[in-house]
Amino acid sequence: MKLSSNDFKHNQLLDRKFSLREGNKSPHLKWEKAPLNAKSFAISCNDPDAPAGDWIHWLVVNIPKKVSEIPQGGPIPGDQLQNDFGKTGYGGPAPPSGTHRYVFKIYALDVDKLKGVNKKNFYEEMEDHNIISAEIIGLYKSKK
Numbered sequence: 001m002k003l004s005s006n007d008f009k010h011n012q013l014l015d016r017k018f019s020l021r022e023g024n025k026s027p028h029l030k031w032e033k034a035p036l037n038a039k040s041f042a043i044s045c046n047d048p049d050a051p052a053g054d055w056i057h058w059l060v061v062n063i064p065k066k067v068s069e070i071p072q073g074g075p076i077p078g079d080q081l082q083n084d085f086g087k088t089g090y091g092g093p094a095p096p097s098g099t100h101r102y103v104f105k106i107y108a109l110d111v112d113k114l115k116g117v118n119k120k121n122f123y124e125e126m127e128d129h130n131i132i133s134a135e136i137i138g139l140y141k142s143k144k
Contacts, residue, residue: 002032003106003134007072014102014138020085020094026058026076027138030069031106035131038108039065042078042126047093049100056084057091057102059122061114082119093140100142105135 007027008014017023029043045058063078070076076089085091093102109129117125126133 001034001106001108001132001134003104003136004030004032005104005136005138006030008136008138010136011139014093014140018092018138019140020092024090024092025073026070026090026092027104028070028072029104029106029136031134032068034068034108037110038131039112040109040114041065041067042107042109042114042122043070043105044107044122044126045090045102045104047095047100047102049095049098051096052084056119056122057093058083058089058104059119061117061122061125065112081117081122084119093138095140095142097142099139102138102140103135104138105133107133 005028041063043060047055059081060078067077080089083091107126108131111129
């Protein structure tokens with residue numbers, strides 16, 4: 001499976017419109033070559049360089065099997081969960097300093113719907129139901 005974006009290339013800078021403080025738009029994402037036995041998809045975006053540890057910016061579950069692309073800014077065809085900002089949905093980059101990596105990951109799952117999934121058990125659920133995953137990394141540099 002392959003994950004790509006019209007808005008950024010792997011290991012390239014994200015535009016400021018995707019940052020928390022200057023637009024907070026989710027970027028375009030497209031996945032290809034999903035396994036035929038995938039029944040749904042999920043998305044995560046995290047910042048492994050955050051001072052507090054791996055910071056969750058976005059979690060989406062229950063994306064229907066027929067979906068293979070999300071346009072910039074949505075709509076988001078699935079259930080968005082709470083992020084580490086304490087909000088539901090996308091929370092863009094907001095590093096306190098330096099350049100951080102934002103890992104966008106798509107998961108092809110063996111179930112139609114996940115029930116009872118939340119920020120605390122998301123990654124455990126992905127381990128239990130993931131067939132294959134793919135990722136693309138965007139960079140964001142603090143203005144400081």
